[in-house]
Structure formats: C-alpha cells, structure tokens
Amino acid sequence: MNIGEAAAATGLSSKMIRHYEKTGLLAAPSRTQAGYRVYSADDVHTLRFIRRARDLAFSVKQMSGLLALWRNRKRTSAEVKRLALEHATALDLKARELQEMAQALRHLAEHCHGDGRPACPIIEDLSAPPMAETSRSRKHLGPGFAR
Numbered sequence: 001m002n003i004g005e006a007a008a009a010t011g012l013s014s015k016m017i018r019h020y021e022k023t024g025l026l027a028a029p030s031r032t033q034a035g036y037r038v039y040s041a042d043d044v045h046t047l048r049f050i051r052r053a054r055d056l057a058f059s060v061k062q063m064s065g066l067l068a069l070w071r072n073r074k075r076t077s078a079e080v081k082r083l084a085l086e087h088a089t090a091l092d093l094k095a096r097e098l099q100e101m102a103q104a105l106r107h108l109a110e111h112c113h114g115d116g117r118p119a120c121p122i123i124e125d126l127s128a129p130p131m132a133e134t135s136r137s138r139k140h141l142g143p144g145f146a147r
Helices: 003-010 014-023 041-055 060-071 077-110 121-127 130-141
Strands: none
Touching: 003 014, 003 041, 014 041, 041 060, 060 077, 077 121
C-alpha cells in the first residue's frame, strides 16, 4: 500500500510516517520504480504499534526500546513491565505537576478582578523576576504549596 493508505490504516499522518522512518522507528519501506513508498502488512503493524505507544505518551527513544523488545522473541515480560511502570510513574509526576499549575492559575484568577482596571495579579506573577519565584509561589499559592 502507498503512504496515504498506510496513513488511513494506522491513523497516522503521512508526515508522521515519514518522521518515524527518518528517526529509525520504522525501516525504510521498499519503493516503486517511480520512487513511491510501498508499505507491507508488517510495516502497517509496526506503525499501529508506534501509534499506540505514542498515544500512551512514550518518547521516540522509549518507543525504540519497546519496538526492540517487541521484535525480540527472547525478551522477558519483566523487561516490558519495568519500562511500562517507569513510564506510568513519570506520567503520574507530570499529572501532579499539571494539577499544581492549574491550581496556581485558578488561584491567580481568583485574585484578579477581571474588570477594566489594568492591575492584574496574573500579569504581575508572570512578569516577576525568576529569583522571586519561590517566595512568589508561596505568596500566591498559599502555605504548604510548592511547585
């Protein structure tokens, strides 16, 4: 199948498929005499694997490792489980960080009058010098809250 058909079959864009070829996640497909890419059923299977790994927010480097494990029939499930749990822990940390950011923004918005005046604690917080970040965070976020 051509790149458009492979894209439709996998839910990836043609651009992303070319990117995954360039990064080495997908081996270069065979080409017609006219130079068009031709994808096999195995290529499409690999692209679906990549798509699912991407949907789970694995990095290109992590996907490379997962693909290597997938292709290695002598792998142990313990290796795969370790990678998945490490990634889940990193996602949990990122989720907490995002929640803290959302909480900080809500707190700043609560203290903004949202009227016609120019004074705004959101802008003040964003424009404060970096050295004041720790004290600024505590002041706006309340005691015991750390970014």
